[in-house]
Amino acid sequence: AQKVTQAQTEISVVEKEDVTLDCVYETRDTTYYLFWYKQPPSGELVFLIRRNSFDEQNEISGRYSWNFQKSTSSFNFTITASQVVDSAVYFCALSEASNTGKLIFGQGTTLQVKP
Amino acid sequence: DAGVIQSPRHEVTEMGQEVTLRCKPISGHDYLFWYRQTMMRGLELLIYFNNNVPIDDSGMPEDRFSAKMPNASFSTLKIQPSEPRDSAVYFCASSPDSQGVGTEAFFGQGTRLTVV
Numbered sequence: 466a467q468k469v470t471q472a473q474t475e476i477s478v479v480e481k482e483d484v485t486l487d488c489v490y491e492t493r494d495t496t497y498y499l500f501w502y503k504q505p506p507s508g509e510l511v512f513l514i515r516r517n518s519f520d521e522q523n524e525i526s527g528r529y530s531w532n533f534q535k536s537t538s539s540f541n542f543t544i545t546a547s548q549v550v551d552s553a554v555y556f557c558a559l560s561e562a563s564n565t566g567k568l569i570f571g572q573g574t575t576l577q578v579k580p
Numbered sequence: 581d582a583g584v585i586q587s588p589r590h591e592v593t594e595m596g597q598e599v600t601l602r603c604k605p606i607s608g609h610d611y612l613f614w615y616r617q618t619m620m621r622g623l624e625l626l627i628y629f630n631n632n633v634p635i636d637d638s639g640m641p642e643d644r645f646s647a648k649m650p651n652a653s654f655s656t657l658k659i660q661p662s663e664p665r666d667s668a669v670y671f672c673a674s675s676p677d678s679q680g681v682g683t684e685a686f687f688g689q690g691t692r693l694t695v696v
Contacts, residue, residue: 500684502687508669508689508690509687509689509690510671510673510687512684512685512686515683515684556623564636567625567628567635567636568613568625568673568675568685569625570615570622570623570625571622572622573622573623
């Protein structure tokens with residue numbers, strides 16, 4: 466069964482600190498896809514990144530970076546030099562190739578960046 | 581493209597009334613999802629369609645909930661009769677994934693439902 470766990474319910478940091486949001490997933494498929502979404506206070510869900518299970522290369526996009534490790538079934542998200550605008554709820558999600566289209570979300574991590 | 585369009589954005593209704601939420605997916609997308617978001621349960625997948633056909637409705641909480649997709653450009657989620665515990669934000673999302681590629685889902689703005 467597919468499952469996504471975000472153990473950190475809430476994180477509070479001061480601006481310019483680095484912060485890592487953890488995501489652990491469970492799946493029996495060998496082909497699957499992992500995602501991160503951001504939900505700012507305005508409420509919409511914004512897609513950030515997608516990785517497939519065959520690509521373990523870490524990715525960097527500006528201040529954002531993602532670390533995918535199949536050995537530990539983790540797909541962690543790091544924000545470098547955090548800013549107040551990064552304050553949001555962040556969701557990790559999983560989609561299995563055998564269950565095409567079904568996107569299951571973790572419980573989300575609320576990040577508060579204080580000035 | 582205007583993105584996924586949901587209506588209404590806000591709905592307040594009395595317990596026992598029928599509520600219909602509407603969604604227009606992005607043109608050309610094969611998948612449509614309905615999610616419910618609450619503080620207690622987070623983002624729950626209620627049902628999803630592929631090419632207008634319901635694929636998995638195991639997340640639909642009760643028979644009071646029903647969803648339809650009469651064509652590729654329109655879907656509804658109906659609650660009849662509504663109850664206070666149905667109060668939540670309901671999201672519709674669509675995805676172009678038609679080959680098992682696992683593309684991302686694009687979300688609408690959500691409908692905030694309050695049942696009093």
